[in-house]
Amino acid sequence: MTLIAPDSATAWDLSAIRADFPILSRTVRNDRPLVYLDNAATSQKPTMVLDAERRYYETSNAAVHRGAHQLAEEATEQYEQARARIASFVGGAPDELVFTRNATEALNLLSYAFLNATVKKAAGAELPAGADRFVLAAGDEIVVTEMEHHANLVPWQELCDKTGAVLRWIGITDDGRLDLASMAEVITDRTRVVSFTHQSNLLGTINPVAEVVAAARRVGAVVILDACQSVPHMPVDVLALDIDALTWSGHKMLGPTGIGCLWAKRELLDAMPPFITGGSMIEQVTMERSTFAPPPQRFEAGVPMVAQAVGLAAACEYLDALGMSAVAAHEHDLTSYLLAGLEQIEGVTIIGPTNNIDRGSAVSFVVDGVHPHDVGQFLDDRGIAARVGHHCAWPTCRRLGVPATTRLSPYLYNGRHDLDEALDAVRGVRPYFGAA
Amino acid sequence: MTLIAPDSATAWDLSAIRADFPILSRTVRNDRPLVYLDNAATSQKPTMVLDAERRYYETSNAAVHRGAHQLAEEATEQYEQARARIASFVGGAPDELVFTRNATEALNLLSYAFLNATVKKAAGAELPAGADRFVLAAGDEIVVTEMEHHANLVPWQELCDKTGAVLRWIGITDDGRLDLASMAEVITDRTRVVSFTHQSNLLGTINPVAEVVAAARRVGAVVILDACQSVPHMPVDVLALDIDALTWSGHKMLGPTGIGCLWAKRELLDAMPPFITGGSMIEQVTMERSTFAPPPQRFEAGVPMVAQAVGLAAACEYLDALGMSAVAAHEHDLTSYLLAGLEQIEGVTIIGPTNNIDRGSAVSFVVDGVHPHDVGQFLDDRGIAARVGHHCAWPTCRRLGVPATTRLSPYLYNGRHDLDEALDAVRGVRPYFGAA
Amino acid sequence: MDLNSLYQQIILDHYKNPVGKGLREPFDVSVHHVNPTCGDELDVRVHLVENDGVTTVDDISYDGQGCSISQASASVMYELLQGQELTEALAIEGAFHEMISSRGTIEPDEEVLGDAVAFAGVSKYPARVKCALLAWMAFKDAVVQTQSASSLFSSHDAPNGEEATT
Amino acid sequence: MDLNSLYQQIILDHYKNPVGKGLREPFDVSVHHVNPTCGDELDVRVHLVENDGVTTVDDISYDGQGCSISQASASVMYELLQGQELTEALAIEGAFHEMISSRGTIEPDEEVLGDAVAFAGVSKYPARVKCALLAWMAFKDAVVQTQSASSLFSSHDAPNGEEATT
Ligand SMILES: Cc1ncc(COP(=O)(O)O)c(C=O)c1O
Ligand SMILES: Cc1ncc(COP(=O)(O)O)c(C=O)c1O
Numbered sequence A, B: 001m002t003l004i005a006p007d008s009a010t011a012w013d014l015s016a017i018r019a020d021f022p023i024l025s026r027t028v029r030n031d032r033p034l035v036y037l038d039n040a041a042t043s044q045k046p047t048m049v050l051d052a053e054r055r056y057y058e059t060s061n062a063a064v065h066r067g068a069h070q071l072a073e074e075a076t077e078q079y080e081q082a083r084a085r086i087a088s089f090v091g092g093a094p095d096e097l098v099f100t101r102n103a104t105e106a107l108n109l110l111s112y113a114f115l116n117a118t119v120k121k122a123a124g125a126e127l128p129a130g131a132d133r134f135v136l137a138a139g140d141e142i143v144v145t146e147m148e149h150h151a152n153l154v155p156w157q158e159l160c161d162k163t164g165a166v167l168r169w170i171g172i173t174d175d176g177r178l179d180l181a182s183m184a185e186v187i188t189d190r191t192r193v194v195s196f197t198h199q200s201n202l203l204g205t206i207n208p209v210a211e212v213v214a215a216a217r218r219v220g221a222v223v224i225l226d227a228c229q230s231v232p233h234m235p236v237d238v239l240a241l242d243i244d245a246l247t248w249s250g251h252k253m254l255g256p257t258g259i260g261c262l263w264a265k266r267e268l269l270d271a272m273p274p275f276i277t278g279g280s281m282i283e284q285v286t287m288e289r290s291t292f293a294p295p296p297q298r299f300e301a302g303v304p305m306v307a308q309a310v311g312l313a314a315a316c317e318y319l320d321a322l323g324m325s326a327v328a329a330h331e332h333d334l335t336s337y338l339l340a341g342l343e344q345i346e347g348v349t350i351i352g353p354t355n356n357i358d359r360g361s362a363v364s365f366v367v368d369g370v371h372p373h374d375v376g377q378f379l380d381d382r383g384i385a386a387r388v389g390h391h392c393a394w395p396t397c398r399r400l401g402v403p404a405t406t407r408l409s410p411y412l413y414n415g416r417h418d419l420d421e422a423l424d425a426v427r428g429v430r431p432y433f434g435a436a
Numbered sequence C, D: 001m002d003l004n005s006l007y008q009q010i011i012l013d014h015y016k017n018p019v020g021k022g023l024r025e026p027f028d029v030s031v032h033h034v035n036p037t038c039g040d041e042l043d044v045r046v047h048l049v050e051n052d053g054v055t056t057v058d059d060i061s062y063d064g065q066g067c068s069i070s071q072a073s074a075s076v077m078y079e080l081l082q083g084q085e086l087t088e089a090l091a092i093e094g095a096f097h098e099m100i101s102s103r104g105t106i107e108p109d110e111e112v113l114g115d116a117v118a119f120a121g122v123s124k125y126p127a128r129v130k131c132a133l134l135a136w137m138a139f140k141d142a143v144v145q146t147q148s149a150s151s152l153f154s155s156h157d158a159p160n161g162e163e164a165t166t
């Protein structure tokens, strides 16, 4: 493992970094070196993360929070230290961090807090103090945007279907920015929740969080930020963002699969009824009824993903050693290079912002006369891993008039040489398919 | 890794098996060799499982079900092969197996199918064909037993709290068996669900599944079996058991943390509305509404626990190579030895069946005049990892008149020498605490 | 594995110049199928005619958008099945499905499949299997619907859904 | 680490012969605390008396069941706090809490903690920290409740809950 000095953008030692990721030296298809540019879907894992997980299993594995024996003590300590480490990565406190299966589950945990509070209230069941904030009435509104990942759209549609609340959304402009002009119409006194993405996984757009938060705060709505595409790529501080809850996944930030995170203000968590119930989240249980532990335990029923938490903490360590500002700067440079390169290729149209202001590294495009999936297949044949499809943001595609896109999304271990390979391949697409 | 011939109980090569589990050779406390007897809480992992996970990360890691590139193909294939392998381990079909975070989540997935169907029906929202089976009315009854883990109790309490359904339970006898005599009163025409444990994690009792299933079938109830303590320890075949759904965890059967399983009949899954919603579980999405994929995808929103599925499939491979009947026979022998040993120690009372018929290896006991936690601490000092407390079966403890127990639960890598150590330590407890 | 084994010339030709494309009348059943991973959509209409107890596929018309594989596959399907006896058409569909799902293990029968053998390469690219089958699954679904007035499947339901997730 | 550093003789003595055990009258507030991981329960009653503006802990009575650590800890607490001025009692509680949570890093002050220094070894066994604190958290909770007629916490609520999960 190689860790370079924090935030020393000049010292970005790409080959040392790449050596930490064994998969990057494999070949694909016809002995082509792998050019992995599908990082917005999931990232690769450095040896340090794999070692941390394995060390946990080989030395301290036990069920946490339940044991009098030494392994259980060690496992609990490592799990809770991981929680603290990961919370601090986004500027939060340990008891404000809940582990979930992935970001999708974290968003569902929030949407189900509303459902459960609403249903329990109607049934006269017990609720935590402050839970009224989560009780919805018909006509209450929930606001998202037109550039959400399905994970931050479908759960709210479902919640509306079940409670009679109404889903509204902030539209987007033709170049893939939030249509702030329409925001005042959408966020109103009826708005109970504003849940939006920090950075679009399809367009790369980084949203103006402060403006949206200000509008939401004016009407007292709960503010949720989907940080799946920001936490892995830039410094994120929950206090500076002034939001109520933040959700993201471990697997996109060098961490293991099978772990996601929900950070939320303590007072919000305190007021939420449980979601998944069972062992380790209770206070007292009789056959007749149960009472529940305080957060974060209230939201972590059953044996948790301990090894994955330990691995994700190691990923935070790795990222912090590089420095998140340096990571962002490196990606910014790559994004400029990629945008410029694509713009020079005839028949290529970028879907999303073409200027590199408030923009992340996920770059979607379409090629005239060639379907995005065929583009991706052609790239794949050159060893380039790109993503194709609607990227779980189908309504965004519809809004921008494309059925799908091809997406390149470089990360910290990619360099310009990767983009040169990709651009070269994109140049070959139209000739191959006879479209030019 | 060492795999011995299937079902050759005579050839049980304990030292070869133990060599597959690196953690077993560590020492704890004052250089005591670890004697790990907390397997009902979680199991240790063989090198083969850790290697499978690592190999996945180092060679094929990618987001599944979404890609045109080779890594995505490989990852998808490994994930789906793991699904098929794990399904076949319990005699199920691949498309009947849903991956969850742990068994607790699998049980919640089922209880939420009822909540969501009921709430959607009331709101006039769309439901899958056959979903009426999941719609509850006030007065409908849900049946569990008095020996359930909180994971199979609290979710049903919550469901009742929200829907007006009524929770009932089959009691237990003083020696920790199901009180079948009372069953006819409890399972009635009002019963919509019978959810019960195959083997009690506190008592070791193996329940008479056929009798309970017969009673449930007579009234048309959905039958759910909590197999957390059976799938790791004995052959389990969902068709032979004639149940509707089976839930269990990976971490108790040599698999990674962070993965659980729900097997359910295809027609049951088809009729269930989704639980967690988002990417990869949809059919079509617009801003206004979404339609959903068929099972198992419908229940696996977001990037799944791919590496963990691959690891769990390797665990199935390991277990099948040993042969589950041989595993059960080995544990049966250890249980006899442990029961006999404990019964000879003055002041020790076994909580749960004292005879080794229909009984698994989890053996709980209390020591006269010494609190279970102090017993566990004393054992820990001798290197013995036991569990203490209510074992997430608090009502069962209350029913049997103990606040808590100390539990020893041997597994396939334990031998009589481990139990000798444990018994010797238990003998030392009362003298140390001045209770004898 | 070579990209040209996937994109055989015949596929690219059909993609650029699809045969029989466009929705026509008359038809018995029209279905709308979607590939949920990419969002591509296809309408397929089937018109069957019965004569002397023999049912013939009088017309298959289709329209939609999608990748080269899915578009070419619809075009080749039209060529192959149009005018065939229904039993023969379903046999061809079966052979095509089998070939595509075979991961390259089945040697396709050119007698039965004609131009469709060009799709043999698709079977080695699991992510494209759905593309090649989209039109064929729609056709089969439509036929099932014509056969049972009280159809078990709505076009929105099982068959498409099934396929959508493999 | 040695088991005897956890189970010091003084702890085992208090366990076998607890001082001040049993619920008594009069009391101002009674709380019921539970350790959710083991299921052990403890009732604690507090009676405060004010004289010349000085509040004194006139009685702490307790009853319940639990492990040797929790029972001995309640007994030692009774010995130390009974009859103390409230401010002094809270200072002792603070010192005890600090010692127990220190993971062995704090050298306990015998002047302040008296017999309670015997619990120093507990701080190295994280799973037992809750045991040692159970009675003390209940005492503190009860005092908070006497102080505010319109109590912010029910005995069922935050303080116990908080502790329950650390
Ligand atoms: C019988 C039983 N049911 C359910 C569970 C819950 O399993 P998990 O914590 O892995 O979700 C357990 C294990 O803790 C168990 O033993
Ligand atoms: C913006 C955004 N939100 C949510 C998600 C869902 O994350 P996961 O699939 O890890 O739950 C993703 C990634 O797929 C994403 O990019």
Ligand code: FES
Pocket (backbone or CB within 6 Å): A373, C035, C038, C039, C040, C066, C067, C068, C069, C070, C130, C131, C132, C134
């Ligand atoms: S990519 Fe959509 S059908 Fe081929």
Ligand code: FES
Pocket (backbone or CB within 6 Å): B373, D035, D038, D039, D040, D066, D067, D068, D069, D070, D130, D131, D132, D134
């Ligand atoms: S074990 Fe329950 S208080 Fe110590």
